[in-house]
Amino acid sequence: MGNSELLIKPSQVIKDITLPLELVKQLEEIVGKDKLLLGKPDRYAYARDRLPYGLYRIRVGALPGTLPSAIFLPASSEDLIKITQFCLANKIALIPYGAGSGVLGGTIPLNGEIIVDLKKMNQIIDLNETNCTVTVQAGMNGMQFEEALNIRGFTAGHYPQSISMSTVGGWAACRGAGQASSRFGKIEDMVLGLKAILPNGEGLEVRPVARRSVGPSIKDILVGSEGVLGFITELTLRIWKRSAHSEGCVLAFPSLQSGFDALREIMQSELRPEVIRLYDAEESRQRTQNMTEFIEKPILCIMKFSGLKDLQEVEKKLSLDIAQKYGANTARLEPYQHWEKTRYQSYSTQWQTDNYYMDTIEVTSDWSNVIEMYQSISKEVKAIYPETYFGAHWSHIYSEGLCQYMTIRLPPMENEQAHQLHLQLWDKIESICLRFGGSLAHHHGVGLLRGRWLKEELNQGMQILEALKKSLDPDNLFNPGKLGLPPAEGALVLAFNNK
Ligand SMILES: Cc1cc2nc3c(=O)[nH]c(=O)nc-3n(C[C@H](O)[C@H](O)[C@H](O)COP(=O)(O)OP(=O)(O)OC[C@H]3O[C@@H](n4cnc5c(N)ncnc54)[C@H](O)[C@@H]3O)c2cc1C
Structure with a gap:
């Protein structure tokens, strides 16, 4: 099937899948009315994240996916266990949600999922000055977290451009990177331990220790899991004394x-x-x-x-x-x-408002290939559409390689044509990156958009990921259709879901 046949037409009605009244009543009883949002304005507000494709859709009066059927705002792990058990019993899918700053569509509902927004779980639980560690609830806003550490003379060393509009849990769920990653590493280098609620409603705790040698790293199953394997509820991170100079x-x-x-x-x-x-x-x-x-x-x-x-x-x-x-x-x-x-401002807003089609793509290269990969990508981008803006920088630098962060921008044009070109550009850039032995994502994660290439990167690793998903979430209720995993039955299929 050609890409165009898979695109949802702008004229298509917005898909609103609501919960049956009986289930709404049950849910209200179980979790409390005050923690639920069911009105349409709220459901519209949670129907998208910062996936640029979603913004292009909204421009023409459409949505990237469906409306969520409800938004739940838990205040504790007990609340999360309750919603998980309710969803399990009724076979309803849900999506863990931090602040919705993800740029790959990780929180976009495809079938009326319930969005579970963790922002009320936003406390620092412990700051251990002797060990230089902090334990924080996953829903804490990034900037508030960093400022709270600064007051005590510490820093997390993790400063994503989106620090004010993302959560600590979202950083871990996407394996994010801050602007000082060359010195402090990425988030996966900072997480020492964590707590999670698994899709069967049971808690998981990985105690924070400096290092361990007890088999494969269990915490790293959750770090980067993008909401498909449960809720990350608490994280213990390595922190640093804040530099005066x-x-x-x-x-x-x-x-x-x-x-x-x-x-x-x-x-x-x-x-x-x-x-x-x-x-x-x-x-x-x-x-x-x-x-x-x-x-x-x-x-x-x-x-x-x-x-x-x-x-x-x-x-x-x-x-x-x-x-x-x-x-x-x-x-x-x-x-x-x-x-x-x-450094913490979003550049894209003005371009999107002016009807340009802007996106960013970050990949990892080793040193041996980076110049050739860069040259090849910039040439091929222009070959697809000569008026595409293309620029790149490298700001996460390691001994073995580096992240190439690219901006692509198409001028205002007919929406359908832009969707086609946008997808072609992504396809070309990701396949060149894979050809040069790089990784197709350095820190934005996979979400919805990148799932189509994941198998090519992970090879047999994809089977391990699928087996993990099946064993932890046999009913496919946690964020179905993300991280290259199968969507729920009857869910919307977007242009980039399939290859
Ligand atoms: C202008 C701009 C600049 C950005 N700059 C950077 C940058 O410098 N570095 C960087 O790494 N990223 C950057 N991003 C991307 C984005 O901010 C990150 O991916 C961020 O980590 C997402 O956090 P969030 O809390 O908003 O998560 P969301 O967008 O809410 O969720 C992202 C994914 O994580 C899952 N998730 C969220 N919280 C949890 C949880 N507690 N448990 C389980 N799953 C969860 C969701 O289900 C979803 O799949 C930028 C985005 C924008 C718009």
Whole structure:
């Protein structure tokens, strides 16, 4: 079947699957009326996350999926057990929900699922200053969490651009990355232990310890599970003493390759700048207009150093020595200051409002392939539609490789044509990435949109994931149709569900 046949037409009516009155009454009795939202305005508000395809649909008066049948706002794990048991008994599907900032459609209902919004479970339970750990409920807002740690002199070291609009549980469920990942790692490097409610309604606890050697990591079954294997209710994270000192710097590199060479050597020399961001020519140009430093050396790189003052100074000196060896000059601080000021803002809103079709795609590459992968993708994107905007940067840098974060943007056009092109662009970019041996997702997760490529990445691992799902959730009630797993019977099939 061609893609166009699978697309829902804008004229299609919005699918509203409601719960039978009898079940609503039962639910109200079991969990309490005050924790349920059943009105249409609320159900519309929860019918989408930040999946760009969903926004394109809303522009034409449609939805990406269906309306949820209800929204439940639990205040405790006991509430979660109650809703799980109710759903099990009545074979109703549900979707764990953090703040709906996911960009892959992970919380989009496809069959009137009940959305379970964990935001009321938002307390810090314990901050252990001796162990440098914090235990926090999964629904806590990211920025409020970080600010609470800062007051006590600590930081989580996890600063996603979406920090103000996401939850700690959502970070773990998607295996997210913050802007200081080159120094502190991704969320999976920070989670020491967790509590969860499994799809059979039973609790799971993985006690937080520094390291263990007791078989495969059980916590990592939940980290990255995107709501398909239960609710993450509590997390214990590694935290850090907040640094009193930090310093930014701006570099101009003669070429992308020289930038990659320098960054690789910096990371492989065990230097750990808090932030490293390298931009391609297109993204560099936007950030360095009227800066003469970039006329001959057009590639922008910004870095931030932090930590103990003496160490930070040495780290900066050694990093800049390496950059200089590859031809970089230091430049004025404006691009760094601009990044600091806008680091938690969403860029896409204005473009979406102006009817452009914008999306971002983040993949992982190793060092051996990154330049060729980048060149191949930028060429193929233009071949699909020459007027596509394409820009990339690299801001999660490791000894073994790095994340390539790409922005694609189609100009205003007929909606159906844009859907086709949008899907073609995703297909091309993900398949090139896989061809070069990378991972098709670095930190946004799989959700709904990326499921179609998952088998290609996981190979036999997909069977393990499917077996896990079947054994933990035999009725397929937790977030069906996400993470490349089968949808519920009768659920909507979207263009990108199948390959
Ligand atoms: C402007 C913008 C910038 C962004 N920048 C970043 C970034 O820098 N780094 C980054 O990693 N991501 C980023 N994202 C993506 C998004 O913010 C992250 O994926 C985030 O971790 C999602 O958290 P959330 O609480 O909003 O989860 P939601 O969107 O509510 O849910 C995402 C998925 O996790 C599941 N889930 C949520 N909470 C739980 C739970 N407690 N238990 C089980 N499953 C759960 C849901 O079912 C769903 O599948 C950005 C998004 C936007 C819109």
